[in-house]
Amino acid sequence: MLSEREVAFIAIYKDSYPRIHKFVLRRVNDAELAQELAADVFRIAWQKWDSGTGPETAWLFTVARNLIGNAYRGRDRQAALHSKVVASSAQDAWNQHDSSPVDEALMALREKERDILQLAYWDELSMAEISQVLRCSQAAAKVRLHRAREAFRKLMPELSGQFEQKVGA
Numbered sequence: 363m364l365s366e367r368e369v370a371f372i373a374i375y376k377d378s379y380p381r382i383h384k385f386v387l388r389r390v391n392d393a394e395l396a397q398e399l400a401a402d403v404f405r406i407a408w409q410k411w412d413s414g415t416g417p418e419t420a421w422l423f424t425v426a427r428n429l430i431g432n433a434y435r436g437r438d439r440q441a442a443l444h445s446k447v448v449a450s451s452a453q454d455a456w457n458q459h460d461s462s463p464v465d466e467a468l469m470a471l472r473e474k475e476r477d478i479l480q481l482a483y484w485d486e487l488s489m490a491e492i493s494q495v496l497r498c499s500q501a502a503a504k505v506r507l508h509r510a511r512e513a514f515r516k517l518m519p520e521l522s523g524q525f526e527q528k529v530g531a
Contacts, residue, residue, distance in 0.1 A: 367411065375404055378419055382426050389430050399429045467517040475510035482507055 364372075382403050387396035403426045407417045468476050481487045481495060493503040 371408060371411065374407070374417065378422055379404065381419070382422055385423060386426050386430060390433060395433065399426065399433060402429050463518060467514055470517050471510065471513055474506070475513050478503070478506050478510045479514060 379400060383396060383400040386399045386403075387393065390396050390399065403422055406425050406429075407422060411417065468479070471479070478492065478496070481492050487495065489500050489503055489507075492507070493500045496503055496506070498506070
């Protein structure tokens with residue numbers, strides 16, 4: 363036998379689901395996603411249900427609107443990640459065929475030296491941020507960065523000479 367809460371929820375679901383589904387469908391223009399989001403609205407309504415009163419229709423629409431916003435943000439993050447992966451794989455393919463002296467010098471460095479250079483130049487972190495990432499003092503991070511730069515400088519003339527020989531030959 364169903365409780366009063368369950369009976370009341372079923373009544374609200376039957377009354378409100380078509381309206382919520384249409385609202386969501388108009389905004390996402392994807393039937394499967396609209397069904398999923400509309401179901402999530404009622405899952406949240408069930409979880410947040412007060413024993414005294416059920417959710418109001420306006421509250422259900424607010425929840426639906428918030429879920430639609432989350433879906434849009436998720437879609438945008440997914441598209442950005444996809445673009446980043448495609449760009450990265452294209453760059454990797456380029457590096458496999460024609461690696462530059464800079465790439466060769468970076469790969470010849472120890473991992474710790476390569477990491478700190480990438481934190482400083484690729485990720486554009488400040489010295490304070492680098493020290494937090496590496497879990498060391500700022501002074502230690504400065505010393506590590508200085509040493510990594512020196513190691514990189516030593517490798518660059520060697521590799522640039524090899525590169526010129528490849529190009530000139």
